[in-house]
Amino acid sequence: MSTLDASETQAEIDQQWTTRSRRALAKTFPYEKLLPDTQPSYLASWIYVFGALTIGALTMIILSGAILSIEGPTWWHTSSVGLFVNSIHLWSVELFFFFMVIHLWGKYFMGAWRGKRAMTWMSGAITFAISIAAGFTGYVSQTNFDSQWIATQAKDGINSTGAGAFFNVLNFGQMLMWHIVLLPAAVIVLVGIHILMVRRRGIVPPYADDSKEVAS
Amino acid sequence: MNTTRRFNPDRDVEEWTGATRPYDLLKEVTVCFLVVALLAIGLAILFSSPNDQAISLRTWANANPVDFAQTAITELDGTSASATYGPPYNNTPGVSQKLGPISLAELMGINEYVNPPTDFVLRPLETVRGDAQLTAALTQFNAAGTAQQASWEHAYEQAVSHATYIQGSVSVPSGPYGPVGSMVASLTQMAQSGALDTSMLNEASFFGTDYTRSLLFLSDGGYLSAKADAQHLSGDQWGMMNEVGNYPGQAWLWLYTMWYQVKPFSTSPNADVQVWALMMVLTVALILVPFIPGLRSIPRWSKVYRIIWREHYRSQS
Numbered sequence: 001m002s003t004l005d006a007s008e009t010q011a012e013i014d015q016q017w018t019t020r021s022r023r024a025l026a027k028t029f030p031y032e033k034l035l036p037d038t039q040p041s042y043l044a045s046w047i048y049v050f051g052a053l054t055i056g057a058l059t060m061i062i063l064s065g066a067i068l069s070i071e072g073p074t075w076w077h078t079s080s081v082g083l084f085v086n087s088i089h090l091w092s093v094e095l096f097f098f099f100m101v102i103h104l105w106g107k108y109f110m111g112a113w114r115g116k117r118a119m120t121w122m123s124g125a126i127t128f129a130i131s132i133a134a135g136f137t138g139y140v141s142q143t144n145f146d147s148q149w150i151a152t153q154a155k156d157g158i159n160s161t162g163a164g165a166f167f168n169v170l171n172f173g174q175m176l177m178w179h180i181v182l183l184p185a186a187v188i189v190l191v192g193i194h195i196l197m198v199r200r201r202g203i204v205p206p207y208a209d210d211s212k213e214v215a216s
Numbered sequence: 217m218n219t220t221r222r223f224n225p226d227r228d229v230e231e232w233t234g235a236t237r238p239y240d241l242l243k244e245v246t247v248c249f250l251v252v253a254l255l256a257i258g259l260a261i262l263f264s265s266p267n268d269q270a271i272s273l274r275t276w277a278n279a280n281p282v283d284f285a286q287t288a289i290t291e292l293d294g295t296s297a298s299a300t301y302g303p304p305y306n307n308t309p310g311v312s313q314k315l316g317p318i319s320l321a322e323l324m325g326i327n328e329y330v331n332p333p334t335d336f337v338l339r340p341l342e343t344v345r346g347d348a349q350l351t352a353a354l355t356q357f358n359a360a361g362t363a364q365q366a367s368w369e370h371a372y373e374q375a376v377s378h379a380t381y382i383q384g385s386v387s388v389p390s391g392p393y394g395p396v397g398s399m400v401a402s403l404t405q406m407a408q409s410g411a412l413d414t415s416m417l418n419e420a421s422f423f424g425t426d427y428t429r430s431l432l433f434l435s436d437g438g439y440l441s442a443k444a445d446a447q448h449l450s451g452d453q454w455g456m457m458n459e460v461g462n463y464p465g466q467a468w469l470w471l472y473t474m475w476y477q478v479k480p481f482s483t484s485p486n487a488d489v490q491v492w493a494l495m496m497v498l499t500v501a502l503i504l505v506p507f508i509p510g511l512r513s514i515p516r517w518s519k520v521y522r523i524i525w526r527e528h529y530r531s532q533s
Contacts, residue, residue, distance in 0.1 A: 039239035040232045042528035052245050056252035064256075077267065086267075087260035094259075095252055097468045109520040113506030115229035125503040132468060139466060145268035146460055149444045152435035153451065160313040160489035162320035164304040165327040170432065173425025205232045206525040207225060207516055 033199050042206050047106035050099050051198075057096035058191060064089040065180065073176055074143050093135055100128060112204045120197040127190040134187055137179035140169055151175075226512045266463045268447075273416070273430060276439045277407035282379045284407060285386050287437040288400050289376055291332040293369035298332050298432040305330040305432070313489040320489065328428050336433050337403055340415040350402045353395035360394075368394040376400070451476055471495070 013019050067085045068076065076082035104124065113121035140151040151169045158164050168174055277284040290296035302311040303319075304327040312321040344350055357365060372393035379388045386404055388397060406412045416433070417424040434440045441450070449455040456473045459465030475481045475491045484490055505511050515521060522529055 036239060036241060038236040041235040041237050041531075042232070042525050043237070043239065044527045045524045047524055049244070049248060052248035053252055055245065056249035057256070059249055060252055060256050077269075083264065083267065084260055087263070087265040088256050090265040091259035091263070092252070092256045094464055094467075095255060099252075101468065106524065108505070109515045109518065110524060111226060111512070111515045111521070113512070114225075114227060115231060118506035121506050122503050125499075125505070129499050129503075132466075135466060135468070142267075144266075144270050145443070146266065148270055148431060148434065149440065149449055150456070152431050152440070153449075153455065157488040157492055159304055159321055160486075161492045162324035164321065165324035168304070168328055168426075168428060170428040171328075171426045176425075202232075205229045206528050207521055208230055 028200060029196065033202070036199075040203060040205065043203050047102070047110075048203075050103035050106060053099040054096060054103050055191065055195075057092050057099055058187070060092035061089060061096055062184065062188075064092055065184070069180060073141060077143065093138065097131070097135070100131065104128060110204055111207065114204055115201065117197070117201045117204055120194065120201060123190055123194040123197060127187060127194060130183060130186050130190060134179065134183035137175045137183060141172065141176045141179045143172065147172075225516055226509075227506070263463070266460045268460050271434060271440055271443070272410070273407045273412045273433065274410040276434060276437060277404055277412075280437075280439045281386050281404050281408065282376075282381050283438045285379060285388070285400050285404050286373075286376050287433070288337060288403050289369060289373045289396070290436065291336040291433065292338075292396070292400070293366065293373060294333055295373075296332055296436040298330060298336075298436050301330075301432075304328055305428075313486040315486065315489045315493055328426075330429060330432060332432070332436075335429050336416070337399070340406060340412055341399060341402055343415055344402065344406065344411075347402065349398055353398035353402075356395040357399060364394075368392070368396045372396040372400065452482075471498070 064085055068082070068089060071079070071082060076086035107121065107124070136150075136154070140147045140154065155164065155169050158167060158169055167178075273284075287296065291299060294300070298305065300308050300311060302308040303321040303325055306329065307326060312319040338354075341350060341354060357368070360368070371391045372388070375389045375391040375393060375397075376386075379386050381387070386401065403412065406415070413430065416429045417427065444450055444455065445453070447458075447460045449458050449460070454470075454473045454477065456476075457466050457469040472491065472495050475494060476487060481487045481491055501508065501511070
């Protein structure tokens with residue numbers, strides 16, 4: 001094995017996946033963008049709070065869900081503490097969707113996809129759709145009358161699409177796994193991507209009234 | 217290569233180079249979390265959460281044994297909704313919903329094979345030991361030909377439609393239904409004792425988390441749907457977005473639920489697959505709003521943004 005000189009060493013370091021990834025990340029997400037201390041002066045409306053409120057509700061859902069998972073899916077039927085934690089979980093979900101829908105409408109009326117922000121919008125819309133699936137699997141995992149009824153009714157819609165061949169809403173074990181592992185993981189990853197995109201591109205500027213030529 | 221294109225106000229922006237203002241991102245996120253935490257805890261203290269106990273086959277058979285017996289015979293004779301469901305449970309041809317000429321359920325095939333005569337009736341009854349009358353009835357039934365079995369089942373189905381519940385047992389008018397009366401009576405007793413719940417859940421192994429068969433059996437009867445109807449949870453009551461009592465349910469499903477209330481979906485035999493197809497198209501449209509002419513222009517036309525950025529426009533004027 002030969003000894004590398006300094007320039008060869010640096011050349012090898014420059015080619016490393018790790019080095020190149022770090023440099024790309026530092027270029028795309030400098031700290032000033034990730035954790036900004038100023039924002040454009042037009043960011044002055046309560047509508048901007050609903051994104052952060054949605055993340056707050058998601059955090060509460062994850063925390064309360066994690067506590068529920070400690071004692072298992074039927075704990076809350078037999079324990080007053082469990083019932084209380086389940087109630088926090090339920091209301092966090094209601095708040096999550098309430099805030100998220102207002103956030104979505106707010107961003108729609110801001111035209112928040114403008115200026116190369118289409119992926120930001122798309123990641124948010126996909127998160128909304130996946131969240132509905134996450135909420136649904138929670139409703140059919142309650143192990144009570146509600147979950148029985150919702151599962152037996154929902155099966156017809158899902159089976160009609162052919163998805164029933166791999167997604168059986170009457171299988172409690174399968175639904176619980178989707179609810180506590182697969183779908184939350186998808187939501188968390190998508191929200192992470194969404195936030196990074198918001199930080200990268202920044203908040204969309206207001207509509208201008210004039211028309212002009214732009215570079216592309 | 218740098219090309220130019222015309223500025224499209226629905227796609228392009230002139231990035232901001234104007235004034236900025238102090239903004240504490242972490243403080244905002246923390247305060248928002250605390251506000252949501254207080255709201256969720258407050259709502260939980262005030263309203264708790266709904267929790268109507270699950271219905272078991274035992275609950276059903278004790279609360280309405282006539283309905284149970286009437287359902288059980290449809291499982292045995294293969295006329296229940298589950299027995300004639302088609303994919304993904306069984307291969308009844310031509311019953312799956314179609315989107316145009318295509319049945320997606322048939323394309324995907326059977327995943328969870330369910331055979332109600334065997335799974336819901338015969339196999340559970342065969343687990344009973346020490347009941348000579350039932351053993352004889354099963355022997356007689358299994359030895360008979362298909363036509364004879366169908367004749368007994370038909371006769372019992374006619375008779376049980378006039379059944380009453382008297383002094384702890386289902387009283388069925390007499391008729392030429394051979395051993396089927398004893399079999400259904402035994403299945404009803406088995407359900408009333410709770411043994412049927414255990415039998416159906418533990419078919420595969422000691423541990424069980426798949427309630428497909430139990431839920432299909434329950435949903436074939438009238439007891440589950442009657443309770444749901446009383447709780448305004450039926451499909452024609454916007455049931456998918458409702459919750460028991462006065463609790464908010466999955467309100468975000470309002471659009472999905474709405475289609476079931478209006479024509480042509482409310483009267484279509486293919487309503488489920490049609491509504492799902494429509495919702496998939498709308499979901500894709502939502503995701504692709506930035507690229508859909510017209511849809512992406514509505515915000516600019518509506519000028520709602522002038523309310524959101526009113527301070528900005530005031531400072532510009």
